[in-house]
Amino acid sequence: MSDATPSTLETLAYPWQQGDWQRVKQLLSAGRLPHALLLSGPAGVGKLRFGRAFASLLLCESPQQVACGQCRSCQLLASGSHPDFREIAPEEGKRQIAIDQVRTVQQFAAQHAHREGGRKLILLHPAEAMNHFTANALLKTLEEPAGTTVLLLLSHAPSLLLPTIRSRCLQMSLAAPEPAAARQWLGQQLGDAELADTLLSQTGGSPLAARALYETDTWGRWQEFDVGLDNVIEQKMPALQLAEKQQEVDAELVLDWWANRLMAVNRHLLAGDKLPGGGWERWHGMSPTAVYELLDDVVRSRSQIRRGVVLNKRLLCESLILRALDLLAATPA
Incomplete structure (x- = not known):
């Protein structure tokens, strides 16, 4: 299903x-x-598949509504050896696109297409994974594009891109699917309509993000964290023990859990939406301002990690748990 x-x-x-x-x-x-x-568009709505499908269409020698899948160009693309296609993403284990990767794009864009009259395609994602220096290097290609080169940039957060990058691109937003369409597709993928509804509620209606929650066992981890925090609140587990468990996994996964839960709490406090399970009903009387301040710090820490900043994972986990306990202690029963 991947x-x-x-x-x-x-x-x-x-x-x-x-x-x-x-x-x-x-x-x-x-x-x-x-x-x-x-x-x-939001993460999990299918930007990467859309970009690859469009790149396939633009390179196809016999395109119809979609790429034909049979021509020489399609065969080369399927084998991963198309000389006129480059896909640029952070290397394995990295969070940022390296400047050397963008320099290879500059060299590639300056060359002629191998097929006479054909195009060259560069698919870069996520675009916000470029730092200031890397983005400026890409600007040279955007400012002086070769006649047959097309760049497809994918972004979860276009506001994080340099204005000069955005201004040199035609911008197009891919929206999340309608709830019924997302529910139908994910239910078919998982074979469980009820689970599909639960996962979609955790991801703002993004079906691919919901599927990833299930396939990577992130959903299982989040549920473990829910139980762990509930045990800490009930003094069945020391806060430091939960922090130790959380530091064993990727820090972004922990921060995603905090962000998801705190956003759900805020939606409950402001609009009466349903609270997550696992003991989060205790946050019913919380101050929305206090929750937002904690959420803001979570999002800021996650953004730092995605930009390659190294944070002390143990201290980060401990701090968030202890701050949550302080907020709960200050909330009227």
């Missing part, structure tokens, strides 16, 4: 992306395809 790897030919967008697919097809048929297209 998505295709970069070496696998993608030809189809997800079912809920048909309207967006027609938009890019219209650009192509009208001869208004830009040299750089920035596709943005």
Whole structure:
């Protein structure tokens, strides 16, 4: 059920992306395809598959509504050896796109396409994984694009990109699917409609993020953290013991849990939405301002980690747990 790897030919967008697919097809048929297209939207709505499918279409020698999958270009793309295609993402174990990777893009863009009259495609994701120096290096390619080179940039958070990057791209937002469409697709993927509803409620309706929660066992970890925090509150477990357990996993996973839960608490406090299970009902009388301040620090720490900043994981986990206990202690019963 996992998505295709970069070496696998993608030809189809997800079912809920048909309207967006027609938009890019219209650009192509009208001869208004830009040299750089920035596709943005929440994590988990299918931007990567959409970008790969569009790249396949643009490289195909016999395109119809989608790439044909049979021509020489499609075969090369399927084998991961297409000379006119580059996919740039953070290297394994890294959180940022390195400047050397962007320099290879500059060299690639300056070359002629191998197929006469054909295009060269660069798919870069997530675009916010570029630091200031890397983004400035990419600007040279955006400012002086080769005639047949098309850049597809994917971003979860386009506001984090340099204004000069955004201004040189045609921007297009890919929205999350309608709830019914997300529920139907995820229910078919998991074979469990009730579980699909639960996971979608945790991811703001993003079906791919919901599926990833299940497939990577992130959902199981989050539930363990819920039980652990509840045990700490009831003094069945020392706070430091929970922090030790949390530091055994990726810090971003822990921060995602905090962000998800705190956002749910805030939605409950401000709009009456349902609270998460696992003891979070204790946050019913919490001050929305206090919750938001803690959430803001969680999001800030997560952003720092995604930019490559090294944080002390143990201290981070301990601090968040102790701050939560302080908030609960200050909340009227």
